[in-house]
Amino acid sequence: MTVKQLGLEELVAACAESGVPGVGLWREPVQAYGVEAAAKLVRDAGLAVTTLCRGGFLTAIDPHARVKAIDDNRAAIEEAATLGTDTLVLVSGGLPEGSKDLHGARERIAEALTELGPYAAERGVRLAIEPLHPMFASDRCVVSTLAQALDLAERFPAEQVGVCVDTYHVWWDDRAPAQIARAGAGGRLHAFQLADWTTPLPEGVLNGRGQLGDGAIDLRAWRGLVEAAGYTGPIEVELFNDELWARNGREVLAETAERFTTHAT
Amino acid sequence: MTVKQLGLEELVAACAESGVPGVGLWREPVQAYGVEAAAKLVRDAGLAVTTLCRGGFLTAIDPHARVKAIDDNRAAIEEAATLGTDTLVLVSGGLPEGSKDLHGARERIAEALTELGPYAAERGVRLAIEPLHPMFASDRCVVSTLAQALDLAERFPAEQVGVCVDTYHVWWDDRAPAQIARAGAGGRLHAFQLADWTTPLPEGVLNGRGQLGDGAIDLRAWRGLVEAAGYTGPIEVELFNDELWARNGREVLAETAERFTTHAT
Numbered sequence: 001m002t003v004k005q006l007g008l009e010e011l012v013a014a015c016a017e018s019g020v021p022g023v024g025l026w027r028e029p030v031q032a033y034g035v036e037a038a039a040k041l042v043r044d045a046g047l048a049v050t051t052l053c054r055g056g057f058l059t060a061i062d063p064h065a066r067v068k069a070i071d072d073n074r075a076a077i078e079e080a081a082t083l084g085t086d087t088l089v090l091v092s093g094g095l096p097e098g099s100k101d102l103h104g105a106r107e108r109i110a111e112a113l114t115e116l117g118p119y120a121a122e123r124g125v126r127l128a129i130e131p132l133h134p135m136f137a138s139d140r141c142v143v144s145t146l147a148q149a150l151d152l153a154e155r156f157p158a159e160q161v162g163v164c165v166d167t168y169h170v171w172w173d174d175r176a177p178a179q180i181a182r183a184g185a186g187g188r189l190h191a192f193q194l195a196d197w198t199t200p201l202p203e204g205v206l207n208g209r210g211q212l213g214d215g216a217i218d219l220r221a222w223r224g225l226v227e228a229a230g231y232t233g234p235i236e237v238e239l240f241n242d243e244l245w246a247r248n249g250r251e252v253l254a255e256t257a258e259r260f261t262t263h264a265t
Numbered sequence: 266m267t268v269k270q271l272g273l274e275e276l277v278a279a280c281a282e283s284g285v286p287g288v289g290l291w292r293e294p295v296q297a298y299g300v301e302a303a304a305k306l307v308r309d310a311g312l313a314v315t316t317l318c319r320g321g322f323l324t325a326i327d328p329h330a331r332v333k334a335i336d337d338n339r340a341a342i343e344e345a346a347t348l349g350t351d352t353l354v355l356v357s358g359g360l361p362e363g364s365k366d367l368h369g370a371r372e373r374i375a376e377a378l379t380e381l382g383p384y385a386a387e388r389g390v391r392l393a394i395e396p397l398h399p400m401f402a403s404d405r406c407v408v409s410t411l412a413q414a415l416d417l418a419e420r421f422p423a424e425q426v427g428v429c430v431d432t433y434h435v436w437w438d439d440r441a442p443a444q445i446a447r448a449g450a451g452g453r454l455h456a457f458q459l460a461d462w463t464t465p466l467p468e469g470v471l472n473g474r475g476q477l478g479d480g481a482i483d484l485r486a487w488r489g490l491v492e493a494a495g496y497t498g499p500i501e502v503e504l505f506n507d508e509l510w511a512r513n514g515r516e517v518l519a520e521t522a523e524r525f526t527t528h529a530t
Contacts, residue, residue, distance in 0.1 A: 095481055099481075101483075102436075133399060134398060134437040135399070137436075137437035137481075138462055138464055138481040139464045139465075147440075148439060171367075171402075172403075172409050173399070174367070174368070197402075197403055199403055199404045200468065201470050203466070203467055204464075204466065205400070205466050205470060215403070216402075217365060
């Protein structure tokens with residue numbers, strides 16, 4: 001998503017060129033390219049698919065909408081398995097129209113995971129609940145902290161459900177370091193993503209994630225925390241940023257790789 | 266602030282007209298009018314000054330900036346005492362330029378409160394640390410949760426330092442209800458404010474607070490929580506909202522009073 005201006009073939013070529021060993025993919029471009037074809041493209045280039053983004057949106061109340069969401073998540077799990085990644089990231093969903101019940105919405109996520117967790121594990125895929133920054137609580141993700149994400153995940157076996165830690169979403173939270181340790185101890189640190197926090201936030205707040213090093217987050221310290229908790233998996237850089245998307249994608253990828261070295265290693 | 270388009274005299278007249286028994290004032294218009302004169306104006310109208318907003322901004326590292334901030338907060342305490350309110354709301358301040366150290370910034374707030382707490386209590390004023398939504402953590406307030414605010418406040422006597430609960434800032438936090446109980450048990454629930462959460466957030470995210478009833482927050486439930494924790498003080502409505510500010514102030518005040526009745530009583 002950091003370089004969404006690149007098509008899948010360009011992306012794979014640019015990763016190989018920049019020495020980037022793995023790539024997190026999003027469902028839409030993969031579906032447009034064809035899941036099997038995308039899997040072959042990435043595999044032939046020697047790239048790992050680190051995660052698939054994203055499943056989730058499991059907070060609907062309406063039964064038909066719930067069935068549709070479950071079916072869509074089953075499809076996402078199958079796509080992840082085909083792509084050869086062991087991790088599907090979940091963005092849980094916001095409050096249904098007119099609802100003010102955060103607790104109820106979180107319970108409906110748990111209910112859906114009762115179906116999706118075993119389905120995923122049977123296919124070698126782990127679900128990673130990603131807490132999103134509290135500014136997304138109403139319209140995108142009612143799971144706002146790592147503690148909440150783990151409270152949900154721990155109802156299920158670790159090989160079914162864990163968490164995704166993204167610095168952008170958790171950096172402000174003084175409880176997050178202890179929650180990372182909790183996740184690590186339980187074998188539930190399934191994904192780790194970097195983005196920096198910059199202000200002012202743009203309208204809608206979705207596409208203002210900062211390039212590594214431009215913002216307020218001590219990225220190296222967070223990397224240290226997940227590694228101290230036993231994380232040895234890939235580190236993704238996920239920047240939703242209109243300015244980066246307007247630039248040449250290969251340049252942005254090379255810049256991001258360089259920023260990663262400077263600010264996170 | 267909900268009707269900042271009204272001058273102080275208009276505001277006082279409009280409150281009396283709408284049956285609003287008290288008003289939270291901001292320092293800038295009070296200073297412009299004259300603190301003594303403002304105190305007399307409000308007193309003569311039979312209105313209570315519920316709180317003064319705002320002191321704080323105590324996170325600077327530079328010694329000169331720190332001295333200046335302390336002096337400014339002393340002045341704010343004196344203004345509060347002159348206005349006859351017992352509560353000065355504190356917005357703690359963000360990260361200093363270039364700093365990524367949230368913990369250090371929070372410690373510098375505690376350091377400043379060591380001076381300001383006794384100074385306030387001697388003048389009959391309580392300081393109320395207001396946690397701001399985590400989306401303000403870098404540039405406005407490193408205190409993002411009620412738990413953090415209470416961790417700071419509890420280092421001081423309750424008659425010196427407590428907290429301000431604003432639904433807009435805490436509504437997403439599943440720990441907030443227990444923290445309200447903690448604050449109440451310790452005699453530290455010094456102020457309670459209502460605003461609703463609406464999306465999309467505007468650029469800069471400061472002036473998008475929703476009119477009561479327009480958003481995702483169960484205002485009545487939060488009022489119930491603070492009252493169950495023993496709060497009997499005034500309830501303020503604090504809306505930063507460009508659209509409300511562009512309208513006729515008296516109309517907005519009357520609408521807000523009506524929304525309060527419908528959604529919070």
